[in-house]
Amino acid sequence: MDIKNKFLKVLAEKYPTRQAACREIINLNAILNLPKGTEHFMSDLHGEYEAFYHIVNNCSGVIREKIRYLFDDKLSELEQQELCTLIYYPKEKLQLLENQKALSDDWYRMTLYQLIEIAKLLSSKYTRSKVRKAMPADFSYIIDELLHVQKDEDDNQVHYHLKIMDTILMIHNGDEFLIALADLIKRLAVDHLHIIGDIYDRGTSADKIMDLLMAHHSIDIQWGNHDVLWMGAACGNPVCAAQVIQSNLKYQNPSILENEYGICLRELVIFAQKTYRESDPMKASFQAMTVILFKLEGSLLKDHPEYGMADRLLLEYINPDMGDFSKDGKTYNMRQTDFPTLDESNPYQLTLKEDEIMENLRLDFLHSSRLKEHMTFLYEKGSVYKVYNQNLLYHGCVPLDDQGNFDIIELYGKKYKGKDYFDYVDSMIRKAWNGNKNAIDFMWFLWGSIKSPLTGRRIRTFERTWLLDSTAWDEEKNPYYSFYKDEKTCNMILRDFGLYSDQSHIINGHTPVRAKDGELPIRANGKLIVIDGGFCRRYHDTTGIAGYTLIYNSHGLRLKAHQPFESVQKAITENLDIDSDSVIVEEEKQRVMVKDTDIGQQIQEDLNDLTELLKLY
Numbered sequence: 001m002d003i004k005n006k007f008l009k010v011l012a013e014k015y016p017t018r019q020a021a022c023r024e025i026i027n028l029n030a031i032l033n034l035p036k037g038t039e040h041f042m043s044d045l046h047g048e049y050e051a052f053y054h055i056v057n058n059c060s061g062v063i064r065e066k067i068r069y070l071f072d073d074k075l076s077e078l079e080q081q082e083l084c085t086l087i088y089y090p091k092e093k094l095q096l097l098e099n100q101k102a103l104s105d106d107w108y109r110m111t112l113y114q115l116i117e118i119a120k121l122l123s124s125k126y127t128r129s130k131v132r133k134a135m136p137a138d139f140s141y142i143i144d145e146l147l148h149v150q151k152d153e154d155d156n157q158v159h160y161h162l163k164i165m166d167t168i169l170m171i172h173n174g175d176e177f178l179i180a181l182a183d184l185i186k187r188l189a190v191d192h193l194h195i196i197g198d199i200y201d202r203g204t205s206a207d208k209i210m211d212l213l214m215a216h217h218s219i220d221i222q223w224g225n226h227d228v229l230w231m232g233a234a235c236g237n238p239v240c241a242a243q244v245i246q247s248n249l250k251y252q253n254p255s256i257l258e259n260e261y262g263i264c265l266r267e268l269v270i271f272a273q274k275t276y277r278e279s280d281p282m283k284a285s286f287q288a289m290t291v292i293l294f295k296l297e298g299s300l301l302k303d304h305p306e307y308g309m310a311d312r313l314l315l316e317y318i319n320p321d322m323g324d325f326s327k328d329g330k331t332y333n334m335r336q337t338d339f340p341t342l343d344e345s346n347p348y349q350l351t352l353k354e355d356e357i358m359e360n361l362r363l364d365f366l367h368s369s370r371l372k373e374h375m376t377f378l379y380e381k382g383s384v385y386k387v388y389n390q391n392l393l394y395h396g397c398v399p400l401d402d403q404g405n406f407d408i409i410e411l412y413g414k415k416y417k418g419k420d421y422f423d424y425v426d427s428m429i430r431k432a433w434n435g436n437k438n439a440i441d442f443m444w445f446l447w448g449s450i451k452s453p454l455t456g457r458r459i460r461t462f463e464r465t466w467l468l469d470s471t472a473w474d475e476e477k478n479p480y481y482s483f484y485k486d487e488k489t490c491n492m493i494l495r496d497f498g499l500y501s502d503q504s505h506i507i508n509g510h511t512p513v514r515a516k517d518g519e520l521p522i523r524a525n526g527k528l529i530v531i532d533g534g535f536c537r538r539y540h541d542t543t544g545i546a547g548y549t550l551i552y553n554s555h556g557l558r559l560k561a562h563q564p565f566e567s568v569q570k571a572i573t574e575n576l577d578i579d580s581d582s583v584i585v586e587e588e589k590q591r592v593m594v595k596d597t598d599i600g601q602q603i604q605e606d607l608n609d610l611t612e613l614l615k616l617y
């Protein structure tokens, strides 16, 4: 038997009769002709758990739009807003309403009815089976019934549904039912979530974001430079670990290290207080860790001349006695002038104590079970880039040369560019997780190099931390960031990744969009979209808004520009939502259906096989 017949024989086991095959063909064809599910794109979450949690709950403003669409002439602005909050935070809002004695059977009846209307609207573009699978198991039968009211002559169905509602209320199951409906609504509003990198650093609670992402029904992640830094630390790279600790100390956020990931700073704090003049323990620890960081960085870069980052060997230019820094005939004053552990004849050597402290910290990263859980998830759902429904997603850049051509990167006797380079980097990141020493070291290159697809900048932590003269802080950017405004460049990149369609876009994170200076997130005649979510509070002054998220549904692409978020507490008590303006990036001439998507392609292949099988029956 040839391979094809063998395959059909296996398929025949699944569809043993002509009718079984026919039924599947009809079902699959039906699915192909439904509108595509909604994709949401977010990036640069930077540990801002509350703002992220809110955007996930309000589905980038989509819930608000649906409520307006259904109830604008029936409910006041305030009532609509209350209903929104109830969907976003059902448990908390119910508690609040109960405290205010605002709950009654009539309220439940009216509210549950409204929620069912919203769920009906959102479920209309999915198959009944898919919607049912999305329902919380305890209520799936009842919700399924209620979503499919059919009017008959005597209104029997309506009567039947009223009875269902009465029973729910009689046995005081209204809260659970309401929560189940609110969850279903949010689940249906976003079919798939893309996170285009930088979950970690700056904000306080990246770990809580990770917990939330792990509970999401459908998600992919493109690693950002900050994520890869944490991944490097979790793989056992001491330089990555030192950088993670240094920047979290800078942001006065030792809690994520100590309380969430069990990385114990005690030894470091005691050592720093004993060794440095600074009296504040956190500041002293920051100074001690910064010195350790640049010593480790120097040693690693000396081991790896192939990274081309020797310009980062900077400790040797410090004059510890003068407390200044001289290089290339220029002398700079320094923010830190106390260097008790720096040996001028051997500046990159850790002292015995520094080495002992750092080794213990490195082991803490390596052995933290919560970190392992989160990193395993990042590895499973993540990659350097993703091609999804004809779009290309990545965090940083595709390295280009000064002429705007793909830069050729030579590593270990091989040359890479474009997609091949991305694939190489992806494989190195995975090797690091499997303990390959060279790959573990490489994680530092990916954090700091102008040729790293995740970073694309010459990272200058040394200058930014220590030199007072801010003209030395500028981080040169990869030429990509000037050429990516050209449609030609974007098309060149897309083609390299096998994307030739007019509907293809590059979706990029990493760079805050300065909306207040009139900067737009859309580049290259619409071919490239930068969607830094701008969750990071520290950047709000520079950008003027909180940032952007992107929505791709069957009608096209829409950007949502979000105003800054106050707090979950205020959202619940005062119904404060994030105000979001919608900008249409591209409207599809024809509605995009499942048949036009990646899943549609798979279904079409299944259909072809089934049609072959049918011929044999």
Ligand SMILES: O=P(O)(O)OC[C@H]1O[C@](O)(COP(=O)(O)O)[C@@H](O)[C@@H]1O
Residues within 6 Å of the ligand: 198, 202, 225, 226, 457, 459, 460, 461, 464, 475, 510
């Ligand atoms: O603004 P901070 O937190 O001081 O960090 C500055 C550093 O972060 C970076 O901006 C990288 O972070 P992003 O990827 O979020 O831009 C570096 O370029 C820079 O050295």
Ligand SMILES: [Mn+2]
Residues within 6 Å of the ligand: 198, 224, 225, 226, 395, 454, 509, 510, 511
């Ligand atoms: Mn970034």
